[in-house]
Amino acid sequence: MKLNRRLFMGGAAAGAAATTLSAPMVHAAGHGKPKVVVIGGGAGGATAARYIAKDSKGEIEVTLVEPTRSYYTCFFSNLYMAGFTELGSIAHSYGKLASEYGINVVHDWAIDINREARTVSLAGGAMLNYDRLVLSPGIDFVDGAVEGWDISHQNAMPHAYKAGSQSELLKAQVEAMPEGGTFAMVAPPNPFRCPPGPYERISMIAHILKEKNPTAKIIIADPKEKFSKMALFQDGWSRHYDGMIDWIGGDFGGGNVSVNPHDMTVTIDGEENKVDVCNVIPAMKAGKICDMAGITEGNWAPVNPHTMQSRVDENIHVLGDASSQGDMPKSGFSANSQAKVAAMAVRSALTGSKLFPAKFTNTCWSLIDTNDGVKVGASYEATDEKIAKVDGFISKVGEDAELRQATYEESVGWYAGITSDMFG
Amino acid sequence: MFRIRNAAIGLTVALCAATPSFSNEIGNAAEGEKLWKECKSCHAVGKDAKNRVGPHLNGIFGRRAGAEEGFKYSKGLARMGKDGLVWEFDLLDRYIENPKAFASDTRMSYKGLKDEKKRADLLAFLRRYSDNPGDIPEAAPTAAGTDHSVDPDILAIQGDPEYGEYLSSECTSCHQLSGDNDGIPGIIGWPAEDFVIAMHAYKDKFRPHPVMQMMAGRLSNDEIAALAAYFEVAE
Numbered sequence: 001m002k003l004n005r006r007l008f009m010g011g012a013a014a015g016a017a018a019t020t021l022s023a024p025m026v027h028a029a030g031h032g033k034p035k036v037v038v039i040g041g042g043a044g045g046a047t048a049a050r051y052i053a054k055d056s057k058g059e060i061e062v063t064l065v066e067p068t069r070s071y072y073t074c075f076f077s078n079l080y081m082a083g084f085t086e087l088g089s090i091a092h093s094y095g096k097l098a099s100e101y102g103i104n105v106v107h108d109w110a111i112d113i114n115r116e117a118r119t120v121s122l123a124g125g126a127m128l129n130y131d132r133l134v135l136s137p138g139i140d141f142v143d144g145a146v147e148g149w150d151i152s153h154q155n156a157m158p159h160a161y162k163a164g165s166q167s168e169l170l171k172a173q174v175e176a177m178p179e180g181g182t183f184a185m186v187a188p189p190n191p192f193r194c195p196p197g198p199y200e201r202i203s204m205i206a207h208i209l210k211e212k213n214p215t216a217k218i219i220i221a222d223p224k225e226k227f228s229k230m231a232l233f234q235d236g237w238s239r240h241y242d243g244m245i246d247w248i249g250g251d252f253g254g255g256n257v258s259v260n261p262h263d264m265t266v267t268i269d270g271e272e273n274k275v276d277v278c279n280v281i282p283a284m285k286a287g288k289i290c291d292m293a294g295i296t297e298g299n300w301a302p303v304n305p306h307t308m309q310s311r312v313d314e315n316i317h318v319l320g321d322a323s324s325q326g327d328m329p330k331s332g333f334s335a336n337s338q339a340k341v342a343a344m345a346v347r348s349a350l351t352g353s354k355l356f357p358a359k360f361t362n363t364c365w366s367l368i369d370t371n372d373g374v375k376v377g378a379s380y381e382a383t384d385e386k387i388a389k390v391d392g393f394i395s396k397v398g399e400d401a402e403l404r405q406a407t408y409e410e411s412v413g414w415y416a417g418i419t420s421d422m423f424g
Numbered sequence: 425m426f427r428i429r430n431a432a433i434g435l436t437v438a439l440c441a442a443t444p445s446f447s448n449e450i451g452n453a454a455e456g457e458k459l460w461k462e463c464k465s466c467h468a469v470g471k472d473a474k475n476r477v478g479p480h481l482n483g484i485f486g487r488r489a490g491a492e493e494g495f496k497y498s499k500g501l502a503r504m505g506k507d508g509l510v511w512e513f514d515l516l517d518r519y520i521e522n523p524k525a526f527a528s529d530t531r532m533s534y535k536g537l538k539d540e541k542k543r544a545d546l547l548a549f550l551r552r553y554s555d556n557p558g559d560i561p562e563a564a565p566t567a568a569g570t571d572h573s574v575d576p577d578i579l580a581i582q583g584d585p586e587y588g589e590y591l592s593s594e595c596t597s598c599h600q601l602s603g604d605n606d607g608i609p610g611i612i613g614w615p616a617e618d619f620v621i622a623m624h625a626y627k628d629k630f631r632p633h634p635v636m637q638m639m640a641g642r643l644s645n646d647e648i649a650a651l652a653a654y655f656e657v658a659e
């Protein structure tokens with residue numbers, strides 16, 4: 001999309017201009033074009049790289065570091081498991097970012113960041129210089145969060161919380177469950193990536209089981225006493241999957257869990273359950289590279305809400321799941337929204353372009369069963385302290401089938417929209 | 425479900441209270457019948473009326489938008505119906521005034537009827553073919569025919585397309601860059617005035633859809649103008 005005609009800026013537009021902040025021009029260190037390195041080509045990183053490259057019109061050199069050649073979106077990966085979409089449809093390549101936007105896409109891991117020298121070291125041995133660094137590495141799991149589980153058990157007990165082979169694995173395991181078998185989920189504590197994600201997943205697993213294995217059971221051990229869109233999910237579960245799902249919340253010992261991947265048992269509040277499939281979603285923290293960069297406080301990297309700059313180092317912007325910013329949920333929509341604010345701030349700092357006030361939005365759609373979609377969303381603004389919620393909405397229990405179907409169709413439209421906003 | 429009905433009734437009631445009532449009719453149905461001639465090439469009413477180029481309009485008052493069985497509506501109108509829009513006087517009045525501003529992709533190729541009195545006449549005529557005129561205001565035409573057009577001062581604002589381009593990045597999280605229209609309407613190349621009218625219709629909750637009411641609700645007049653200036657020429 002481009003502008004093919006510039007409009008004359010009349011007097012009335014001065015109102016808009018007046019609300020913008022003026023930014024000091026900061027020139028690149030050394031000579032040549034200013035350089036931006038983006039680590040992580042997901043919802044936050046791909047969007048940021050694309051917007052910086054697109055809007056700076058060649059004035060900024062953008063390098064994107066991402067180890068995988070195909071990005072599988074976590075969004076819609078639950079729908080993939082239940083057969084609502086193909087694996088191929090949730091995979092995206094970085095080809096357009098390179099060919100149409102001139103982004104230098106490097107398929108490698110960042111393994112070290114030297115904030116003094118402003119360099120990034122890659123696993124392959126190369127080193128990149130930056131004037132601004134954008135970090136959007138997503139999440140990693142907290143070591144020892146679920147007793148008995150570590151990453152070496154992710155085949156026996158998949159997390160499927162990074163999409164791709166893990167999603168395929170979990171789908172295959174569910175489809176191979178013995179008749180009347182048991183599926184267990186160990187749900188994560190707050191805050192975590194995609195608050196409705198585990199519960200949409202339960203809905204999709206129940207959808208598969210209802211068709212293929214209707215006497216199977218689902219148990220969820222959850223450390224939380226309530227969860228996102230809880231009333232909507234519970235209403236949907238009782239309408240579509242009556243009697244199949246047993247949710248054990250924090251107040252009933254759902255947080256007191258250990259697993260044994262060899263025997264396939266899950267012990268919840270002292271009671272051992274033999275299960276056929278176990279989806280362990282451990283507690284989360286910012287992608288490890290944030291720790292290595294020394295910009296985390298606790299599990300997450302705190303940021304300045306106006307620009308998404310790290311509170312520790314103003315040459316680094318942190319986006320998406322890895323950041324701690326205030327009221328926004330950790331979602332692909334949020335990461336995409338934050339990326340645009342960061343892209344504007346980066347351009348402004350490096351080329352002196354206009355800095356407009358930050359605005360953020362999020363909407364999370366979830367599918368409960370065929371054509372039964374729900375959504376929750378909010379808009380946000382930047383305060384000095386945090387990204388603060390301004391206004392919001394949520395689907396209601398008892399909506400008619402047509403509206404639920406329209407909501408689902410809308411989510412399909414959104415998927416096409418956000419992925420083209422990320423990858424061009 | 426979001427009920428536009430409440431918003432519309434609330435407005436009408438408020439206006440009724442403020443305005444003395446002059447007549448018991450919403451318009452002159454006989455005059456409306458003359459105007460109907462223009463509609464007749466596409467729409468039918470009365471006994472045995474069938475869907476033609478446009479849907480038949482028997483029972484249009486109180487009918488859900490985009491819901492007449494067997495008629496293929498534009499995605500926009502069908503979506504509004506699903507979002508809960510029910511045709512009542514105020515909404516029909518807005519729609520006839522400027523169909524494209526109300527539902528951008530409507531298949532009704534009618535430029536709109538600017539004259540408020542004529543709209544009231546036409547609707548008074550159509551009302552005869554609705555069994556359940558419960559939602560039709562019985563008060564003075566002035567009360568019923570609220571002024572829907574956006575304040576000319578707001579329409580006159582020259583938007584800053586550069587600001588619009590930045591703001592548009594909020595829109596493109598959902599609305600596709602290609603202008604494609606599946607599940608979520610395309611908005612690329614939307615005429616600026618229609619854009620402004622539509623955003624204000626969300627802002628004052630005439631158009632249903634909670635996400636758009638929220639998005640438009642926090643946009644200032646200048647921001648709406650900026651977005652309109654940008655999207656009009658975006659491709």
Ligand SMILES: Cc1cc2nc3c(=O)[nH]c(=O)nc-3n(C[C@H](O)[C@H](O)[C@H](O)COP(=O)(O)OP(=O)(O)OC[C@H]3O[C@@H](n4cnc5c(N)ncnc54)[C@H](O)[C@@H]3O)c2cc1C
Pocket residue numbers: 039040041042043044045065066067068071073074075076077078108109110111136137138139160161162193194197198201287288289319320321322330331332333334335363364365
């Ligand atoms: C099951 C599920 C369903 C979901 N559904 C939705 C939904 O419907 N809507 C929604 O908005 N969100 C949804 N989400 C959440 C969404 O996927 C995440 O919030 C979003 O991907 C976060 O974006 P990000 O940029 O922070 O991280 P990611 O998108 O995870 O991207 C991080 C990238 O960084 C790369 N990386 C990590 N470390 C390094 C390193 N050291 N060097 C180089 N690269 C590195 C990774 O390979 C990865 O590609 C869902 C999540 C799950 C798990």
